[in-house]
Amino acid sequence: MNNRQARLFAIGSTAFAAILFLGMTVDSHRQFPELTNADKITPEVVHGKDVWHKYNCINCHTLFGEGAYYAPDLTKITQHRGEAYLHAYMRDPSKFYDENKHRRLMPKQDLSEKEIVDLVTFLGWVSEVDNQNWPPRPILVTGGFSQAASAAPAVASPGSTPVNSDSDPRALGEQVFASAVPTCKACHSLTPGADGAGPSLAGVVTRTEELLASGEYQGKAKDVEAYLHESIVEPSAHLVTGDMYSAGGTSFMPNSYAESLSEEQIDQLVAFLATLK
Known part of the structure; x- marks a missing residue:
């Protein structure tokens, strides 16, 4: 290639790259309006x-x-927690740590209450933006990360009955535990004593048996499986003690799993949780 050919090649390559970049930018x-749900950008958002900028939230957190x-x-915090939790958390974070x-x-x-409500509304809008699965690692308790696309193979958790077969409802329930939206792993740990946004589920069967026998239970369940089912589809039927789990008679756990x-x-998830002795 002589100098003239090299010069033409460089000019042509630069022009092609510039046109490609311009085309991608225009596209x-x-x-953007569809990906960002621009039609949902209300005055509250x-x-x-x-508010996010006023209090320099980005100095610690990321979006x-x-x-x-x-x-x-x-x-994706509003998908992992829910408005009731976030409102209470922003009022007084010290209750949660x-x-x-x-x-x-x-x-x-x-x-102020107005700032809290609108900040949560803004974060709710952010959570609905089509961000092409970025960041790929949702926040969880105990330092782990969930698998957004699919659940990992079932692995027996501490204090659980071994689950080995992918056709076993318990194994399928462990996959639901990891892949439900919001993922259960975002709030609940399977490690004893590792409470997060929700209490650790290690030993939940034993604790449920004690609760049902104590006379303090407020729901309608008669046995462990019924209690676990109720906790999933109607989380406010019985409130776990602690300011970090409920407020005003309403559980912070999402009430959307029934839908x-x-x-x-749900039955598979109950079967898995029932292994956590």
């Missing part, structure tokens, strides 16, 4: 964004993987 902007990486990425144990205690910002899971999936 991206064409898709805008004010919530302003879409961008931020300080000191505290969890909040891109043991500072001596967790150390990274979120400061109390003294947000998002089939009855068969």
Whole structure:
């Protein structure tokens, strides 16, 4: 290749790359309104964004993987927690952490109720943005990450009855535990004593038996399996003691599983939880 050919090749390559980049940019902007649900950007969402900036939330947290990486990425937080939990958390984070144990205690910002509601509304809008599965690792308790696309093969958890067959309802229930939306693993640990946004489920069968026999139970279940089923589809039927689990008579656990899971999936999930002695 002589100098003239090299020059033409460089000019042509640069022009092609520039046209390709311009085309991709135009196409991206064409898709942005749909990908970001621009029609759902209400005044409350805008004010919530302003609250996010006003209190410098990005100094610790991240959205879409961008931020300080000191505290969890909040891109999908409303799908993992729910509005009731987030409202109570923002009012007084100290109720949700043991500072001596967790150390990274979120400061109390003294947000107004309007600021809290609109900030949660903003985060709800963020969670619905089609971000092409980024970031790929939703926040969980005990430092783990869920598998968004599919559940891992069933592995016996501490204090559980071994589950070995993929055709076993218990094994299928463990997959539901990992893949339900919101994923159960985002709030519940299977490690004894590792309470998160929800209590650890290690030993849940034993605790349920004790609860049902104590006279303090407030729901309608008569046995362990019925209690586990009730806890999934009607979480406020009986409230677990502790400010970090409920407020105003309402459980922080999402009440959407009766709609998002089939009855068969719920039965499989109950079968798995019933192995956690």
